[in-house]
Amino acid sequence: RESYIVTVTGDRMELGTSRLTLTNEENNPTVSSIEQIRVERLVHRLMIMSDTDHHLTALLQRKAHAKYLMGGLNYLPEYFSGLDASKSWICFWIIHSLELLDEMPSSNHINRMVTYLSKLQSPTGGFGGGPQQLAHLAPTYAATCALMICGTQQAYDVIDRESMYKFLLSRKCPDGSFTMHENGEVDIRGVYCALAVASLLNILTPELTEGVPEWLARCQTYEGGFGGDVGLEAHGGYTYCGLAAIVILDSVHLIDKDLLVYWLQDRQMRLEGGFQGRPNKLVDGCYSFWQGASFPLVDEYIINPEQYNPDDDSDAISFGENEGGWCFNQLALQEYLYICCEDDHGGLRDKPGVRRDFYHTCYTLSGLSIAQHNPHYHPESKTIYGRAENLLVPNDPIYNITPRNVAKAKAYFSAKPKIQ
Amino acid sequence: MLEKDAKNYHAWTIRQWALKFFGLWDNELEYVDKLLNLDVRNNSAWNQRFFVIESTTGYTNEVLKAEIIYTQEKLKRGSNNTSAWNYLRGLAKVSSYNELPEIEEFCVEKLESTWGITCGQLYVTLIDIYTKSGDHEKLATAIEYCEKLQSGLDDIHKKYWIYRKTTLEKLIA
Numbered sequence: 001r002e003s004y005i006v007t008v009t010g011d012r013m014e015l016g017t018s019r020l021t022l023t024n025e026e027n028n029p030t031v032s033s034i035e036q037i038r039v040e041r042l043v044h045r046l047m048i049m050s051d052t053d054h055h056l057t058a059l060l061q062r063k064a065h066a067k068y069l070m071g072g073l074n075y076l077p078e079y080f081s082g083l084d085a086s087k088s089w090i091c092f093w094i095i096h097s098l099e100l101l102d103e104m105p106s107s108n109h110i111n112r113m114v115t116y117l118s119k120l121q122s123p124t125g126g127f128g129g130g131p132q133q134l135a136h137l138a139p140t141y142a143a144t145c146a147l148m149i150c151g152t153q154q155a156y157d158v159i160d161r162e163s164m165y166k167f168l169l170s171r172k173c174p175d176g177s178f179t180m181h182e183n184g185e186v187d188i189r190g191v192y193c194a195l196a197v198a199s200l201l202n203i204l205t206p207e208l209t210e211g212v213p214e215w216l217a218r219c220q221t222y223e224g225g226f227g228g229d230v231g232l233e234a235h236g237g238y239t240y241c242g243l244a245a246i247v248i249l250d251s252v253h254l255i256d257k258d259l260l261v262y263w264l265q266d267r268q269m270r271l272e273g274g275f276q277g278r279p280n281k282l283v284d285g286c287y288s289f290w291q292g293a294s295f296p297l298v299d300e301y302i303i304n305p306e307q308y309n310p311d312d313d314s315d316a317i318s319f320g321e322n323e324g325g326w327c328f329n330q331l332a333l334q335e336y337l338y339i340c341c342e343d344d345h346g347g348l349r350d351k352p353g354v355r356r357d358f359y360h361t362c363y364t365l366s367g368l369s370i371a372q373h374n375p376h377y378h379p380e381s382k383t384i385y386g387r388a389e390n391l392l393v394p395n396d397p398i399y400n401i402t403p404r405n406v407a408k409a410k411a412y413f414s415a416k417p418k419i420q
Numbered sequence: 421m422l423e424k425d426a427k428n429y430h431a432w433t434i435r436q437w438a439l440k441f442f443g444l445w446d447n448e449l450e451y452v453d454k455l456l457n458l459d460v461r462n463n464s465a466w467n468q469r470f471f472v473i474e475s476t477t478g479y480t481n482e483v484l485k486a487e488i489i490y491t492q493e494k495l496k497r498g499s500n501n502t503s504a505w506n507y508l509r510g511l512a513k514v515s516s517y518n519e520l521p522e523i524e525e526f527c528v529e530k531l532e533s534t535w536g537i538t539c540g541q542l543y544v545t546l547i548d549i550y551t552k553s554g555d556h557e558k559l560a561t562a563i564e565y566c567e568k569l570q571s572g573l574d575d576i577h578k579k580y581w582i583y584r585k586t587t588l589e590k591l592i593a
Contacts, residue, residue, distance in 0.1 A: 019576065024538070026498040031426070032461035033498075185433075222470055222510030228429070231436050231475070233467035235429065259513070265580040266502070273576070279502040280461040281427065303583060317586050319579045327579050 019271055020044070032280045039282050042352045043272045046339050055331065058338045058386025060368075061346065065361065066103040068346030069094045072358055073109060087130050088120050088143040093362035095149045099402050100365045100392045110150045117143050117150075118158045125160065125167030135167055136181040141193035145401050148200060148409040156412050165203045165419045168194045172208065176215030177229070187228050188219050192241035195248045196399055200406070202413040204248075213251035216242050220255050223279070224263030234263060236277040236290040243294050244398050252301040261298050265328055267291050273332030274340070274351075275367075284350045285341040285360050288333060288367025293397040295326040299375055303327055307377045316377055324383035325374040333371045334385035337364050369395035426455055427464045436471060448472045460494050463503040470510060479514045487511055488522055499530075505541040509548055517549045524549050540573040547584065556592055563588050 022040045025033045051057060072094050091113055098104055120127045120143055126135030127143035147155040171178045171194060178190035191212060198204040219226045219242050225234025226242030243260070246252055267275045267287070275287035299307075306312040316325070324330035341348045341364050347356035348364040369392040372384050384391055396403045421431035439445060449472050455465040477483055491508045495501060512520055527546050535542050543565040550562035563585050570581035 024500055026500060028460070028498045030459040030461050032459055221467065222513055223467070223506045227467075228433060229436075231471045232433060233429070233464050256513075261580070263506075265577050268576055270574075270576045278427075279463045279506060281463065317583055319582055323579060327583055329576055329579065332576060 035282060039351060040271050043340055046352060050339050055385055060390040061342055062101055064346035066101055069097050070105060073105060088117065088127055088139040090358055091117060092142040092146040093358040095146050096401060097362045097365050099149050100369050100395060102393050114150050114155045114158060117147055125163030134181050137171060137178065137190045137193040138180060141197055144197045144200060145399060148405050149401050151405055151408055161201055161203060161416065164201065168198055169208060176211035188226060188238045188241045191216060192245045195245050199248050200409050202416055203419045205419060209249055213246060213249045213254050216246050217254040224259035233278060236267060236287045240290045240294055243297050247297050247301060247398060257302045261302055264291060264294050268328050272336055274336035285337060285348060286350065286363035288337060289363040292367040292370045295328055296397040299326060325378035330371040330383045331385050334368060337368055338386060365392060366395055366400055368392055370397060426459060426462050432464050445472065445476050456494065460497050461501055461503055466503045466507045484511055484515055484520060488520060492526055499535045499539040502541060505545060509545060517552055540569055543569055559588055559592050
């Protein structure tokens with residue numbers, strides 16, 4: 001299709017010939033390359049089947065997504081008995097997606113969610129994945145953020161701050177790491193979950209953070225990303241957790257910044273436009289957030305720090321018109337999401353051929369918002385693929401909830417007494 | 421578990437824990453080698469290689485030299501292998517490009533081959549070497565290579581190469 005191949009800057013992205021060719025196996029097919037080319041064929045076919053003006057006409061199926069999400073909300077109690085340990089996550093995935101779509105449910109629904117989440121709180125502090133379950137740092141993060149999104153005073157007051165602090169502290173190890181739950185595994189996600197919650201609830205203390213930045217820095221590998229524990233492979237999800245935690249602790253100076261930025265941007269896939277989690281692995285829509293959200297963070301702390309200093313007059317680095325201000329191809333990511341990830345009946349998916357689910361719906365939309373909204377200093381405030389009405393509500397890269405709800409929560413909890 | 425899925429993160433997590441706990445390092449490098457012979461693109465195996473060596477002999481000069489040769493052999497099976505290039509640059513990170521001049525020699529030699537036309541990672545590595553060299557001529561060449569990557573060989577990452585170029589230009593100015 002001539003018009004797809006010969007594109008002009010400003011129209012459908014300057015694709016160049018390299019995007020249209022499949023990866024060269026160099027006469028050495030292995031499992032990795034076979035899988036990669038299989039996905040490239042699928043994605044490539046979908047892309048050339050789309051309209052040549054798709055970048056102008058693509059329309060986010062808001063109503064369909066909202067319907068899918070509301071369906072999940074209504075059947076929450078019965079539906080996911082198999083995922084018994086993840087009830088708080090499902091609440092978070094659904095309510096965060098709805099807030100990004102600007103389709104918050106009625107106060108009735110919100111109050112029901114608040115009541116539901118309150119049943120997940122452990123008497124000894126923190127939240128478990130289901131009622132009567134052991135408190136665990138991941139559902140603690142999910143429940144806390146879901147409550148912040150619900151945003152009512154009743155929601156805020158569900159959380160027992162004192163016992164929460166005791167729970168977070170009880171997860172801390174002498175070497176600066178956190179275990180996910182009592183007798184549980186050490187994992188960089190634990191650090192992120194604990195610090196994100198502590199900083200929202202105004203219970204971030206030196207006792208909690210002592211030694212943590214140094215342990216986090218040890219999780220950065222020779223590749224530049226972060227692994228789940230010291231020595232483990234650099235991976236998108238863990239890199240996000242490590243970087244966000246390090247930013248909360250204002251300790252970016254402890255890591256190899258340049259190598260991190262290199263590794264991060266290298267994860268955007270040449271043909272697909274979406275992100276992979278690790279080299280030689282496949283694209284996945286959820287990495288739109290796990291990898292994508294690190295870009296505003298590296299912009300502020302590594303690439304363009306002067307722009308965040310009101311006294312500094314320097315120019316930011318220019319990437320050209322309509323390219324957006326983050327250091328990745330914002331239009332190519334969005335294109336991947338519309339062409340490959342949207343389900344006709346609502347919800348979004350990992351990649352073509354895989355079923356939609358609430359987790360992928362949440363993280364594709366979360367990444368989409370990041371990709372649409374440029375840095376505050378950028379001449380174009382938005383970089384939107386498709387119709388203007390595709391614009392989502394802005395998303396905070398540290399907490400993965402909207403800035404408005406972050407500010408509201410922080411205002412509320414900063415007025416609460418400090419924890420001793 | 422790793423037989424079915426050689427990249428399973430949970431499996432590798434347990435494996436690393438078990439190696440540390442039981443101290444059974446003896447055959448692990450051999451195991452990594454076996455996995456890389458099955459799939460030279462297995463990034464988890466390359467990471468494991470780094471983990472084993474760091475935890476046992478450490479990256480002595482002798483080990484570094486041997487690992488450079490090992491990685492170069494693996495790259496000959498397929499130049500378009502991010503995992504191997506990340507590992508090669510990782511060796512220089514433990515030491516330095518000055519201490520390991522054979523890396524630069526290898527790259528410059530490969531420029532003359534078809535890799536010079538097809539292999540983006542070759543230029544990525546030379547840019548890394550030249551950026552760290554502090555030599556103005558090399559910095560200028562690194563800028564040229566950034567332009568080469570941004571305009572064709574690695575155009576999905578165009579904005580990053582613009583950023584790198586801008587940073588390098590400031591170094592020369």
